[in-house]
Amino acid sequence: MNHPVNNVRYALMAAILAISAMPQLSRADIYVIANAATKLTADDIKLIYTGDKELVGSIKIKPLDNHSAQSEFLAKVLQLNSNRYDSLWTMKSFRDGLTPPATKSSDAEVLAYVEATPGAIGYVTTEPPAGVVVVKKF
Amino acid sequence: MKSRLHRAAALSLLSALVIHTPAKADIEGLTIHGFADTYYTSTSQQNSPSGNTGFKLGNLDLYIAPSFTDHIRALMEDVVEFDDWYPPGAYNGQPSIDIERLQIGYVVSNELTVWIGRFHTPYGYWNTAYHHGAQLQPTVMRPQFVAFEDHGGILPAHMDGIWATGHDVLGPGRITYDLYLGNGQRILDGALDMQNEGNADSHTAAGGRFGYEFRGGPVDSLWVGVHAFQEQVDNFVNGAITAQTNVKVAGGFFHWTPGDWELMGEYYGFDNRAHDGVGPSHSSTAWYAEADYTFFGRITPLARIERDSLSQTDGYFQYLQGGKSYTRDLIGARYDLTPQTALKLDADHTDATRNGGQSYHEMHFQVAVRF
Numbered sequence: 001m002n003h004p005v006n007n008v009r010y011a012l013m014a015a016i017l018a019i020s021a022m023p024q025l026s027r028a029d030i031y032v033i034a035n036a037a038t039k040l041t042a043d044d045i046k047l048i049y050t051g052d053k054e055l056v057g058s059i060k061i062k063p064l065d066n067h068s069a070q071s072e073f074l075a076k077v078l079q080l081n082s083n084r085y086d087s088l089w090t091m092k093s094f095r096d097g098l099t100p101p102a103t104k105s106s107d108a109e110v111l112a113y114v115e116a117t118p119g120a121i122g123y124v125t126t127e128p129p130a131g132v133v134v135v136k137k138f
Numbered sequence: 139m140k141s142r143l144h145r146a147a148a149l150s151l152l153s154a155l156v157i158h159t160p161a162k163a164d165i166e167g168l169t170i171h172g173f174a175d176t177y178y179t180s181t182s183q184q185n186s187p188s189g190n191t192g193f194k195l196g197n198l199d200l201y202i203a204p205s206f207t208d209h210i211r212a213l214m215e216d217v218v219e220f221d222d223w224y225p226p227g228a229y230n231g232q233p234s235i236d237i238e239r240l241q242i243g244y245v246v247s248n249e250l251t252v253w254i255g256r257f258h259t260p261y262g263y264w265n266t267a268y269h270h271g272a273q274l275q276p277t278v279m280r281p282q283f284v285a286f287e288d289h290g291g292i293l294p295a296h297m298d299g300i301w302a303t304g305h306d307v308l309g310p311g312r313i314t315y316d317l318y319l320g321n322g323q324r325i326l327d328g329a330l331d332m333q334n335e336g337n338a339d340s341h342t343a344a345g346g347r348f349g350y351e352f353r354g355g356p357v358d359s360l361w362v363g364v365h366a367f368q369e370q371v372d373n374f375v376n377g378a379i380t381a382q383t384n385v386k387v388a389g390g391f392f393h394w395t396p397g398d399w400e401l402m403g404e405y406y407g408f409d410n411r412a413h414d415g416v417g418p419s420h421s422s423t424a425w426y427a428e429a430d431y432t433f434f435g436r437i438t439p440l441a442r443i444e445r446d447s448l449s450q451t452d453g454y455f456q457y458l459q460g461g462k463s464y465t466r467d468l469i470g471a472r473y474d475l476t477p478q479t480a481l482k483l484d485a486d487h488t489d490a491t492r493n494g495g496q497s498y499h500e501m502h503f504q505v506a507v508r509f
Contacts, residue, residue: 052305052312053248060208060245083435083477090508093171094271096251097203097213097243119208 030073030138033114033128034121042136048121049078049101051092056119063101064122066110070103073123076138172200175272177504183488183496187290187459195220196504199270201239209246213253215239217270237334238270238296250304256334259297260316260347261365262391262404269295271508276400277470278484278502281426281444282460284404287323287330290460292424292448293387293406294323294369296332297343311352314363319344325373328459343369349391360394370413373457381453382413389425403427410452420452436474443467450493464490480506 034040038056040048047053048063055061066073074080080088089100104110110122115131128134175196201215215238241255258266264284268275285291299320305312321333322341345367352360366388373381389406408422424447430440444466448455455461470484482504489497 054245055208055248058208060205086477090171091267091274093203094201094269094274095266097211097241099203099205 028069028072028125029127030069030076030123030125031128032077032121032123032135032138033111033132034135035114035116035118036131036133037118038120038133040121040135045121045135046078050088051096051098054098059119062117062120064110064113064120065101065103066107066123066125067103067105068107069123069125072125073138077123168202168204170200170202171509172198173271173273173506173508174198175504175506177278177502180501181498183498183500186498195233196272196506197270199238199272209244210242211245212242213239213257214241215270241301247304249306250302253301253303254299256296256298256332257301257318259294259320259345259367260301260303260318261293261345261367261387262347262389262406263361263393263402264404265293265295267393272504273478273480273506273508276428276430276438276440276472276482277442277468278482278504279468279486281404281428281442282464282466282488283406283424283426283444283446285460287332290458291330292446292455292458292460294330294332294343294367297321298332298334299343305351308350310354311350314347314349314351314361316347318346322369323371325371325454325457328457330371330458339370339372341370341372343367345387357394357396359396360392362390362392364388364390371454373453381457383453384411384413385454386410398432400430400432401428408448408452408454410449410454412453420449420455422448422452422455424448430472438472438474439470440472441467441469448493462490462493462495464488464492464495478508480504482506 032045038059040056044053048061053061071082074082074085078085092098093100104113104122107124107126110124111128111132114120114122121135176194177196178193180191198218199215201213203211203213205211217236217238218233219236220233237256239255239257241253241257243251243253245251258269260266262284264275264280282290283292284295286295297318297320299318301316301318303316305314320343321337322339322343323330323332324339325331345365347363347365349361349363352358368384368386371383371385372379386409387406389404391404393402403426405425406423409419410422411419424445426442426444428440428442430438432438444464446464448461448463450456466486466488468484468486470482473481475481484502486500488500491497
């Protein structure tokens with residue numbers, strides 16, 4: 001049977017570990033990537049994901065959400081939570097007829113789509129291979 | 139009845155297009171979205187045009203927004219509603235189907251989109267921000283003077299015509315603009331009619347809205363602007379014109395969400411004159427101001443005041459069923475059960491005695507969803 005003092009010690013250690021791990025979670029890198037033929041700037045990212053920029057040249061921009069990294073992206077890049085982001089696109093769709101970003105489930109799916117699709121922009125959590133351009137790392 | 143048949147036929151066509159369109163990868167946005175609401179109303183108003191105390195069905199609103207090419211898209215919205223208030227006697231408890239919007243647009247650039255078809259008339263904030271999206275709007279009821287045409291509204295909530303809209307970066311924020319031309323309205327049986335089947339009397343409505351939206355700084359998110367429109371509106375009784383009025387409207391609006399606050403207001407000043415130019419012009423005003431604050435991300439108490447001072451010697455307001463002066467004070471609360479589901483409770487006192495109307499109390503409880 002464990003001594004009560006030991007139990008308290010283990011609990012404190014677990015709490016410290018949990019707290020120290022939390023900032024690591026929120027420090028995951030976000031790489032915003034675009035199709036290699038799509039010229040976008042870092043200033044465009046927020047405009048695109050809030051529906052304020054639709055075209056690059058004469059090509060329609062096709063933004064993607066990455067389900068596995070969406071909360072991180074929203075917090076770091078747009079400073080929004082998922083509810084507000086969802087509401088924003090509901091209003092954009094209802095008022096302006098805009099189509100919300102399609103959602104992919106993983107970095108691999110986002111990479112494949114962005115590489116193959118002119119106008120595509122997305123975000124991943126690991127440094128992407130050649131074939132796409134990094135618009136900005138957050 | 140003819141109009142109903144046309145609406146039903148149009149809805150069937152729209153449904154057929156949605157159901158039978160081949161699933162091509164380049165046609166985006168064919169997901170059907172919508173809003174639905176149901177509510178309970180208690181009113182002390184006698185012979186209320188909105189019906190009696192009791193449970194009511196609100197709207198079932200369905201819309202799609204397909205993109206056909208990089209530059210061409212459409213917005214189509216149908217509403218099944220159970221509560222036509224005007225013309226008198228229209229309310230029969232049966233559902234009616236309205237094509238709310240049927241607009242096809244060309245995206246010229248990031249700064250300009252041109253739409254043609256039937257659209258929500260861009261004035262003020264409420265009409266384009268919420269319209270039939272009951273779950274989006276903070277209160278159960280719209281401000282009375284910006285109500286829909288068949289609910290006693292005094293402004294053309296819809297327009298058949300052409301609309302140029304856009305925005306561009308300017309300084310720390312962006313300018314927004316809307317310019318439109320469309321069929322002029324007419325008054326039929328006391329309600330504004332937007333002439334969906336053509337401009338029978340060849341009167342054109344024209345208007346615009348210009349605004350500035352601040353981004354960052356102490357007034358981040360503040361959208362403030364001006365709006366104006368003009369048209370000739372004829373009043374018809376049994377097919378005969380009984381009044382012709384040149385309607386001129388100018389005003390302003392704002393919407394601001396500092397933190398958990400939401401503040402908004404709209405003002406309309408009317409300067410109407412008989413079309414034959416005989417007699418003076420008639421000045422009227424209508425405005426509302428609303429404030430709400432959201433606690434814990436989901437509990438939102440709110441308050442609104444509405445003031446309407448409409449000239450009864452004006453051929454426009456004289457014949458509109460909703461063209462009577464009134465004041466209304468409203469308090470309420472909204473609870474967001476989920477991001478898609480809102481419970482709302484409003485209570486208001488309306489005084490319309492200035493033009494011989496009633497003074498009455500109302501209470502509305504609504505459940506509204508979006509999907």
